[in-house]
Amino acid sequence: xxxxxxxxxxxxxxxxxxxxxxxxxxxxxxxxxxxxxxxxxxxxxxxxxxxxxxxxxxxxxxxxxxxxxxxxxxxxxxxxxxxxxxxxxxxxxxxxxxxxxxxxxxxxxxxxxxxxxxxxxxxxxxxxxxxxxxxxxxxxxxxxxxxxxxxxxxxxxxxxxxxxxxxxxxxxxxxxxxxxxxxxxxxxxxxxxxxxxxxxxxxxxxxxxxxxxxxxxxxxxxxx
Amino acid sequence: xxxxxxxxxxxxxxxxxxxxxxxxxxxxxxxxxxxxxxxxxxxxxxxxxxxxxxxxxxxxxxxxxxxxxxxxxxxxxxxxxxxxxxxxxxxxxxxxxxxxxxxxxxxxxxxxxxxxxxxxxxxxxxxxxxxxxxxxxxxxxxxxxxxxxxxxxxxxxxxxxxxxxxxxxxxxxxxxxxxxxxxxxxxxxxxxxxxxxxxxxxxxxxxxxxxxxxxxxxxxxxxxxxxxxxxxxxxxxxxxxxxxxxxxxxx
Numbered sequence: 001x002x003x004x005x006x007x008x009x010x011x012x013x014x015x016x017x018x019x020x021x022x023x024x025x026x027x028x029x030x031x032x033x034x035x036x037x038x039x040x041x042x043x044x045x046x047x048x049x050x051x052x053x054x055x056x057x058x059x060x061x062x063x064x065x066x067x068x069x070x071x072x073x074x075x076x077x078x079x080x081x082x083x084x085x086x087x088x089x090x091x092x093x094x095x096x097x098x099x100x101x102x103x104x105x106x107x108x109x110x111x112x113x114x115x116x117x118x119x120x121x122x123x124x125x126x127x128x129x130x131x132x133x134x135x136x137x138x139x140x141x142x143x144x145x146x147x148x149x150x151x152x153x154x155x156x157x158x159x160x161x162x163x164x165x166x167x168x169x170x171x172x173x174x175x176x177x178x179x180x181x182x183x184x185x186x187x188x189x190x191x192x193x194x195x196x197x198x199x200x201x202x203x204x205x206x207x208x209x210x211x212x213x214x215x216x217x218x219x220x221x222x223x224x
Numbered sequence: 225x226x227x228x229x230x231x232x233x234x235x236x237x238x239x240x241x242x243x244x245x246x247x248x249x250x251x252x253x254x255x256x257x258x259x260x261x262x263x264x265x266x267x268x269x270x271x272x273x274x275x276x277x278x279x280x281x282x283x284x285x286x287x288x289x290x291x292x293x294x295x296x297x298x299x300x301x302x303x304x305x306x307x308x309x310x311x312x313x314x315x316x317x318x319x320x321x322x323x324x325x326x327x328x329x330x331x332x333x334x335x336x337x338x339x340x341x342x343x344x345x346x347x348x349x350x351x352x353x354x355x356x357x358x359x360x361x362x363x364x365x366x367x368x369x370x371x372x373x374x375x376x377x378x379x380x381x382x383x384x385x386x387x388x389x390x391x392x393x394x395x396x397x398x399x400x401x402x403x404x405x406x407x408x409x410x411x412x413x414x415x416x417x418x419x420x421x422x423x424x425x426x427x428x429x430x431x432x433x434x435x436x437x438x439x440x441x442x443x444x445x446x447x448x449x450x451x452x453x454x455x456x457x458x459x460x461x462x463x464x465x466x467x468x469x470x471x472x473x474x475x
Contacts, residue, residue: 003435003436004435064455064459067459068434068435068454068458
């Protein structure tokens with residue numbers, strides 16, 4: 001294995017580690033939301049510092065590889081893609097922290113029936129599955145797995161779209177809980193954003209593996 | 225930790241020309257240090273101080289201390305032959321002897337009094353393996369060294385330098401006469417060799433310096449302008465002249 005291959009291998013390991021770290025943050029944020037577990041929410045906020053530190057470390061690794069090794073072709077695409085995936089993952093970590101902040105602000109659990117109706121657990125599950133597919137795609141250089149993520153994002157978008165009317169109707173019937181319900185809507189928006197970020201990451205993985213640029217290419221997404 | 229090599233206020237004159245101006249430098253064992261800078265900046269002169277190659281130049285005067293393992297080698301009573309057993313050197317152009325591959329590597333060993341066939345064979349094989357050449361030549365050890373490719377000849381010269389088990393290896397633009405594939409092989413070799421050796425390499429190829437070295441020293445008109453970790457030199461040099469040089473704005 002060449003020196004560059006060793007460094008690229010380390011970079012891939014760092015990105016996979018960042019995926020896992022951020023996925024844990026997201027899992028904890030949903031757990032804290034459903035159980036209204038404020039201790040867990042505080043844990044997420046504290047761990048956000050680790051996510052930020054990891055982002056800075058990976059940025060530095062990418063900069064060093066470009067400066068020292070002048071990678072080309074697939075190696076260059078891997079470094080560029082990693083740089084952007086790193087940024088997307090950090091923002092995903094911000095969303096998990098954002099959910100935790102709402103949990104800290106709220107005083108009561110959400111109505112179980114409403115949670116069911118909003119398909120919040122399904123939305124979270126789809127976001128989580130997207131992360132799993134992206135990890136497998138990135139680790140194995142398998143763009144076919146990354147391409148599955150776009151379809152899952154459509155599902156997350158659909159749940160998000162439907163949520164507006166459901167919450168609006170609920171607010172009309174429960175005007176005393178308006179703020180509480182608006183907070184719930186914000187949380188749904190954050191999960192939707194997580195889905196978008198995973199779709200962005202899938203685009204970067206396809207760029208790395210297949211040298212195909214899908215950014216801003218809505219026709220590709222619509223074909224799915 | 226005592227540095228493997230060190231210079232203190234090293235001054236070198238070629239007649240009236242002041243070629244090295246008060247160089248204070250140190251490098252630890254098992255590291256690769258790259259010396260970069262424009263032509264005539266003093267980097268090769270500096271390299272050659274460590275095996276006293278400058279002694280061969282008329283009018284050359286060296287002042288200050290040059291230490292290897294804490295011992296000052298800039299001493300007129302030093303046995304230079306003994307020094308050169310400990311300090312191997314690889315030059316810009318491959319310079320194999322007009323002998324067989326085996327005899328090229330065995331040459332230094334024979335000079336050091338090793339003549340037993342079994343020991344010679346073991347040491348030649350070890351050196352060729354360290355130089356990543358063994359697999360390519362193991363069935364043709366009696367073949368003339370002049371008949372193999374330039375890249376193979378250069379790795380043979382590296383094997384020849386390693387055979388006498390030096391503690392320091394000096395490389396003066398070791399890949400400048402090689403094709404890109406051979407260059408890449410020699411660079412990988414340098415990266416692997418630092419596990420056992422301390423390496424000082426002069427290169428005109430800045431990317432090579434970036435790829436192979438742990439530390440980089442930038443020389444300019446006889447001065448060492450900046451010396452730091454290679455990652456720092458190539459991502460955030462502290463001195464503007466270094467930045468201008470590595471970004472191609474001068475030199």
